[in-house]
Amino acid sequence: MKKITVIGTGYVGLVSGTCFSEIGHQVICCDIDQNKIEQLKQMKMPIYEPGLEDLVRKNVHDGRLTFTSDVSVAIQHSEIIFIAVGTPMSETGEADLTYVKAAAKMIGENLNDYKIVVTKSTVPVGTSRIVRQIISKHAFTSVSFDVASNPEFLREGSAISDCMNMDRAVIGASSDMAAKIIEEIHEPFHTKVLITDLESAEMIKYAANAFLATKISFINAIANVCELVGGDIVKVAEGMGLDSRIGNKFLRAGIGYGGSCFPKDTLALHHLARVAGYDFSIIQSVIDTNDKQKTIVIDKLLKALGDVEGNAISVLGLTFKPNTDDLRYAPSLSIIPILLNKGAKVKVFDPIALDGVKRYFGASVTYHDDVYDALHDSDACLVLTEWEEIVGLDLDKAKSIMKEPIIIDGRNCFDLEIMNSRGFHYQSIGRPAVGEERIGNLAVTN
Template sequence: MKRIAVMGTGYVGLVSGTCFAEIGNRVICCDIDEQKITNLKKGIIPIYEPGLEDLVKQNAAKGNLSFTTDIAAAIQESDIVYIAVGTPMAETGEANLSYVDAVAKTIGENLNSYKVVVNKSTVPVGTGKRVYNIIHEISGGNQEFDVVSNPEFLREGSAIEDTMNMERAVIGASSEKAASIIEELHTPFNTIILKSDLESAEMIKYASNAFLATKISFINDIANICEEIGADVTKVAEGMGLDSRIGKKFLNAGIGYGGSCFPKDTSALLHIASSVGYDFKLIRAVMETNDIQKSKVVKKIIDVFGDIEDKTFAILGLAFKPNTDDMRDAPSLEIIPELLKHGAKIKAFDAIAIEEAKKHFGDTIDYYNDVYDALSGADACIIVTDSAEVKELDLTKVKECLENPIVIDGRNIFDLNEAKKHSLIYHSIGRPIVK
């Protein structure tokens, strides 16, 4: 059993800390937000993630997991200190490291024995050495410690599964001693371990997310061409995916990527490249394609209706993906304001993200917990998130609910023949229109 302190109880910190507790370690999750810690002690989870609430309660009851605002004591009582605070995108596009710096300073002030300090936050190349220098300076060099980069690769909506059955653990360390300690910590996860230097580990995270974002933008550009020439992008993607060198994952055409990682990490990687004088044209194009893609459904709506003033549209999905309430860079944040600007009215459905969405849209739109209530009386349906409730829609009932049998599908959920069978006017991405 290892004694672990996790700095930050956001998405990465809370999930990682809980999973470390689940495999038998003693974990203290820390935060400066007193209300958040009070709620966590009561079993109130600040984020939505399937399975997380039960896992937190179980490990708290066993004594493996605790929560505190006494960060100094948590550091002093632990052997491994994880930094899992936010690194939001600054106006320049680079990662804001102020929270990381603050934690490093606090660690330096409370360094009472040898500790492995682990960066779990997504940070630019060079941050590991930056953290080391801050801790060394603040502590006065009187205590031995090492810094490790151990980037996370969690997918919101399946983060527990991704941790307990992780594909790989990347461990970039400043010493073999520290690397071995973190390798041992990951042994119960039965995962592939990749050891590297600090800089390479930091770069792996950005490179991985940028490559996945590139696949998404690439297939979206292909989809836009398919629409002009009458091809079906789903068949094109299927054919591409059968090539083992390409693979089928992240080749689903749609309205672009969002969330907490891809937009922020592509921007940060572009800034890193610029800082060393390299013009990363490819990633710049990836970002531009993604920005353009989000406006596709609005253009399709205007092409169908012309004037959309006083038209009512059912928006199915508010979060950036299913099984989460995360609204960060969600396509809905661009689609809905654009429709409102043209005088349209919105009836929005999301099974999970309504309360989060209210922080962005307030009372400018109507919210529904039942998908068919949102569809009822709408002039058209716009699919933004491919949630289970949307995938399982009864298309006969959809047609009955709508004033016009028009579906604009930004996620290519339904088969074209199925849409035709139900006499829908069906617009999707990169596929022929069904009329």
């Protein structure tokens, strides 16, 4: 059992710290945000993540997990310190290391015995070396320490499962001893461990996320071609996925990626390559394709309605993916302003993120925590997130309460034959449109 401090109680820090306590380590999660710490002490989670609150409660009750805003004391009482603070995107696209550097400074000022300082945040190559320099500069004693890089690979919505059943742990370290210790604390996870140098560990996270983003943008581009030539992207993706060299993951067409990782990490990698003197044109194409994909549902909506001014448009799903309250780079934040600018009356539904989205749109849209309330008297509906409440819609009920049976589905939630048999005008991504009927004064055909 090790004494571990995690600096930062955001998504990565809170999940990682909780899971380390679950496998038996003594963990202090600390943050300079006193309000967040007080909320955590009252078992109020700052993020929505299935299973997190229960696991936090369990380990707090068992005495393995504590929270504090006294970062100095937490550092002094630990053997291993994980830096899990935010690295937001700057105006140039590079990762902003302000919080990482501040954490390193605090560690240096409170270095009272040997510790291993591990960067958990997603950071540019070379950051661990910077962390070492800052700690050394601010240390008041000659106490030795090591630095390591241990990037996270958590998916929002399944982070607890991803951590407790992690498929690999990447460890870059400044010494063999530090690498061995970090490997040992991962043993209860029964995972594959790759030990490498600091720079390679830092690059692995960026490379992995950029590759997955590339798969998403590629399949979305293929979906757009399918619509032009008459293919069905679902079958195309299924056939591609049967190739063991490709695999079937991240081949689901839609309206692009969002969230805290892919948008930020692709831009950061592109910036890193540019600074190093390499024209990473593939990544630029991935970014451009994703930006364009977000608003493709608007084109489909205008094709169906002709004009949205004065029309009631339901937007179902606001987060970038289901089972999270994360709105960062969510397609809804790009799509809703376009609808408002075109004069639409926007009605939104999301089971988790309504409070969060109010900060963006205020009274300019109407908010519904019931999906059928959001659909009532709507001229059309846009599906942006595949929440269970949306995928499981009672389609007959939905049709009966909508003014016009028009659904533009950015996540391919529904079967084409079923939508056709229910009498919907239904357009999705990379599949044929269904519903031969006249809507308003506009002829719509398959």
